[in-house]
Amino acid sequence: MSDVRRFAVFGGVYNNFLSLEATLNDARALGCEAIYCLGDMGGFGPQPDRVFPLLRDVPDLFVMQGNYDHSIGNRLEDCACGYTDPRDNYYAQISYDYTLANTADAHKDWLRDLPTEFRHTWAGQRVLMAHGSPRQVNEFLWESMCPDAFLEHLLKSYEADVLFVTHTGIPWKRELEGGRQVINVGAIGRPANNGRTSVDYALVEVDAQGVRVDFREVEYDHEALAALMREEELPEPFVETILTGWWTTCLEVMPARERAAGVY
Amino acid sequence: MIDLNLAIDRPPEGPAPELELRHLDTLWLQVTGTLCNLACRHCFISCGPKNESHPFMELEEVRRAVETAAAMGVKEFYFTGGEPFMHPQIREMIALTLEHGPLSILTNGVLIDEELAAWLAETFHNARYNFDVRVSLDGTTPEENDAIRGRHTFEKILGGAVRLHEAGLNPVFTVTTCHAELAESAGRQRFFDLLAERGITRPRLKFLAPFKIGREERRGGAYEDFERLSEGMLDEEARASLQCSSCRMVTAKGVYPCPILIEEEGARMGDTLDDAMGPIKLDHPACYTCFVEGVTCRT
Numbered sequence: 001m002s003d004v005r006r007f008a009v010f011g012g013v014y015n016n017f018l019s020l021e022a023t024l025n026d027a028r029a030l031g032c033e034a035i036y037c038l039g040d041m042g043g044f045g046p047q048p049d050r051v052f053p054l055l056r057d058v059p060d061l062f063v064m065q066g067n068y069d070h071s072i073g074n075r076l077e078d079c080a081c082g083y084t085d086p087r088d089n090y091y092a093q094i095s096y097d098y099t100l101a102n103t104a105d106a107h108k109d110w111l112r113d114l115p116t117e118f119r120h121t122w123a124g125q126r127v128l129m130a131h132g133s134p135r136q137v138n139e140f141l142w143e144s145m146c147p148d149a150f151l152e153h154l155l156k157s158y159e160a161d162v163l164f165v166t167h168t169g170i171p172w173k174r175e176l177e178g179g180r181q182v183i184n185v186g187a188i189g190r191p192a193n194n195g196r197t198s199v200d201y202a203l204v205e206v207d208a209q210g211v212r213v214d215f216r217e218v219e220y221d222h223e224a225l226a227a228l229m230r231e232e233e234l235p236e237p238f239v240e241t242i243l244t245g246w247w248t249t250c251l252e253v254m255p256a257r258e259r260a261a262g263v264y
Numbered sequence: 265m266i267d268l269n270l271a272i273d274r275p276p277e278g279p280a281p282e283l284e285l286r287h288l289d290t291l292w293l294q295v296t297g298t299l300c301n302l303a304c305r306h307c308f309i310s311c312g313p314k315n316e317s318h319p320f321m322e323l324e325e326v327r328r329a330v331e332t333a334a335a336m337g338v339k340e341f342y343f344t345g346g347e348p349f350m351h352p353q354i355r356e357m358i359a360l361t362l363e364h365g366p367l368s369i370l371t372n373g374v375l376i377d378e379e380l381a382a383w384l385a386e387t388f389h390n391a392r393y394n395f396d397v398r399v400s401l402d403g404t405t406p407e408e409n410d411a412i413r414g415r416h417t418f419e420k421i422l423g424g425a426v427r428l429h430e431a432g433l434n435p436v437f438t439v440t441t442c443h444a445e446l447a448e449s450a451g452r453q454r455f456f457d458l459l460a461e462r463g464i465t466r467p468r469l470k471f472l473a474p475f476k477i478g479r480e481e482r483r484g485g486a487y488e489d490f491e492r493l494s495e496g497m498l499d500e501e502a503r504a505s506l507q508c509s510s511c512r513m514v515t516a517k518g519v520y521p522c523p524i525l526i527e528e529e530g531a532r533m534g535d536t537l538d539d540a541m542g543p544i545k546l547d548h549p550a551c552y553t554c555f556v557e558g559v560t561c562r563t
């Protein structure tokens with residue numbers, strides 16, 4: 001029996017029940033004792049109700065509310081993304097309306113009542129998990145937009161040594177002075193605008209030395225997902241993202257730096 | 265739609281709201297003061313070639329403000345003017361700021377020649393943090409834009425933007441919605457079409473409402489008496505969404521709450537950032553525009 005404890009942290013399911021299943025299988029096969037989902041169950045992918053059997057009433061899984069879950073759970077009219085590009089807006093609204101219409105009432109209630117943060121102490125370090133940022137559910141923490149000193153400020157104000165967030169869809173991590181760290185776990189529901197069809201989650205190892213975080217790449221049957229998205233008549237640019245690994249919409253919220261790494 | 269004007273045409277009762285600074289997320293720097301190579305008719309601080317009411321900032325002033333804000337955990341920096349590229353040391357200012365965090369620079373684009381565009385693109389690629397250039401354009405035709413920004417500026421602005429794009433940058437276009445229909449989706453589509461024609465196929469656009477002060481007051485008319493904020497009008501969410509709950513503006517003449525009020529009587533908060541961490545009074549009519557239009561600096 002080793003004295004390394006393992007945990008998994010992921011976010012951004014976006015209706016992708018196939019990558020969700022693959023992620024959970026991978027984390028369990030690696031012996032993760034607990035798995036944390038940082039929210040945003042809906043949007044983008046097909047057949048929203050198929051993620052819930054994988055997420056609800058599972059003893060090793062802890063699920064948090066994201067901004068999308070808040071909107072769907074409270075039956076709001078849109079995801080309040082506020083795009084100014086008419087094309088982004090158009091597609092975002094299609095997938096929001098689709099998700100709202102195809103999520104069962106009982107699941108909406110469950111989304112509405114989810115917690116909004118998790119706290120733990122691992123190896124003596126104060127661990128905080130939030131959706132966007134600890135101070136605002138829909139704040140984007142992009143790698144190129146977060147000065148070290150700003151992250152230090154967040155950690156200090158929210159009394160944490162290790163912070164996990166999601167919401168942007170692109171993973172990154174940063175080590176700060178004194179062993180403190182911030183990790184954006186990215187999203188498992190949509191590739192990270194890197195030309196790979198796989199997705200990533202954060203695998204955490206905790207031992208006497210501290211908390212180590214690595215990204216773990218997960219392959220899943222993305223072609224099956226794409227086929228189902230076409231069957232459901234979801235926008236073709238979304239399907240293209242699943243098949244190519246490049247974002248085609250919602251690029252407006254992405255900083256120029258991250259965007260320059262993509263093809264659009 | 266409810267017509268607010270029917271219900272309230274008198275000044276609201278009660279004192280103007282006070283607003284705390286939650287955290288300094290955004291530091292604005294008025295690097296070229298009120299000096300500009302254009303004199304746009306909607307400029308809310310009446311900038312122009314002869315307006316020296318706010319002079320250029322010195323390099324060391326910029327460094328001091330940037331370092332002070334960085335130590336406070338600031339999230340992002342904005343350079344504005346006037347026209348920032350008129351400053352002889354603008355490149356040093358950009359470089360030192362990008363050491364500490366992401367920077368957006370607001371320009372009218374006119375001075376961006378090939379050499380500058382290449383330098384900006386290289387800076388973008390080498391910087392640790394994000395670097396954005398925002399170009400102001402106020403119409404999709406020369407007639408529309410030039411009526412506001414001045415004769416022949418349409419092609420000069422687009423020329424600068426296209427050079428940026430060819431050098432490998434994707435500038436953000438900011439549009440002041442003096443022509444109200446530009447904010448509608450058909451108006452927006454015209455921008456996308458225009459920029460696509462010039463080879464900018466994935467443009468980034470930001471639409472801003474005009475502030476009825478400075479030269480814009482003479483162009484579009486001043487504020488009415490009812491256009492004021494009072495304590496009861498702002499809930500927590502509205503407070504948090506006002507940019508002055510998380511920003512300050514540094515100029516050569518001291519620190520102000522925001523970029524909009526630097527020429528307004530009584531808005532100056534002190535000499536240094538440390539003097540400007542207290543609450544502000546939202547007693548200015550421009551505050552009404554921020555509240556009604558949800559003005560933010562975010563891209």
Ligand code: SF4
Nearest residue numbers: 300304307311346372
């Ligand atoms: S709006 Fe901008 S470009 Fe026009 S005069 Fe004012 S500062 Fe100069």
Ligand code: SF4
Nearest residue numbers: 508522524550551554
């Ligand atoms: S003009 Fe706008 S940003 Fe400036 S103090 Fe008033 S509300 Fe705040």
Ligand SMILES: [Fe+2]
Nearest residue numbers: 040066067167
């Ligand atoms: Fe989110």
